[in-house]
Amino acid sequence: MIKEQFEQLTEVEIIDRVLDGDKPLYEIIVRRFNTYLYKIGRSYSYNHEDTQDLMQDTYIDAFKCLAQFKQGSSFKTWIIRIMLNNCYRKKNKFSFKKETVNEIINENVMPMFNSNNDAQKEIFSHELGKIIEASLLRIPEDYRMVFSLREINGLNVAETSSLLDISEANVKVRLNRAKAMLRTEIEKTYSPEELFEFNLCYCNPFTERVMKKIHEI
Structure with missing residues (x-):
């Protein structure tokens, strides 16, 4: 388990340290983005096991490409893009219907979700x-x-x-x-x-599994 003082680091700071050889700090990245990636996989209709496999592939792909991450960009968007690409690749399709944008779009409707109550x-x-x-x-x-x-x-x-x-x-x-x-x-x-919560009971063993793979790279 990573010490608490490192958990306050930004993604850019973590990446810099990992690239300098502090590989164990990558665990912070895994724990920080587990929930996001899990929701992507489940929303894409993959079951729990397949989603975890896709998450693992995503973390490994991201680790191998850390040096390519542009530090002025959003890391969250960057790693989600890798997860989406893996989801698309698994289903061997990447096609969307073209919609017309002539319909009236009401951007002021009440959000379907409100986490403040x-x-x-x-x-x-x-x-x-x-x-x-x-x-x-x-x-x-x-x-x-x-x-x-x-x-x-x-x-x-x-x-x-x-x-x-x-x-x-x-x-x-x-x-x-x-x-x-x-x-x-x-x-x-x-x-x-x-929605599609990646519970703590899954997070710890999954993170250990990913970090084991990372240390083998």
């Missing part, structure tokens, strides 16, 4: 969480991935546009359509952090 957090149940996850998996993949990046992982429009290689207008279109598809089934406000 503690009372609502308290009543969020495991059963309802499963309902939400199942509902998400029933909507088309291209809309689901935009929803996952924007609403669940908190990326902005520009980041989502870059990751999915679609226009910012289409990001807005897909997000609105995804919300419309889900809204009839999800009428309450839930915390996005609880």
Whole structure:
């Protein structure tokens, strides 16, 4: 387990140290981004085991390419892009339908998720969480991935546009359509952090597994 004083380091500081030979510090990267990558894999319809395999591949790919990371960029976006590429490669497809962007986009609608209400957090149940996850998996993949990046992982429009290689207008279109598809089934406000949660019981053994592979490189 990495000492607490190192956990406050930024991703850039960690990368610099890892590149200088302090390989064990990469564990901070793994623990810090497990939740994000897990939600990407699950949102892409992979099961728990396949998602963990994709996460491991992503961390190893990222480790091998750390020197290529541009320090003025967002590391979160960079590693999510690697995860998305691995997801696409596994399914051997990377195609999106072209939408027209002539429809009216209401950017001022109330967010489907609001994590600021503690009372609502308290009543969020495991059963309802499963309902939400199942509902998400029933909507088309291209809309689901935009929803996952924007609403669940908190990326902005520009980041989502870059990751999915679609226009910012289409990001807005897909997000609105995804919300419309889900809204009839999800009428309450839930915390996005609880969707496809990568629980601590998974995090520790998975991190140990990844770091074992990293030390073998």
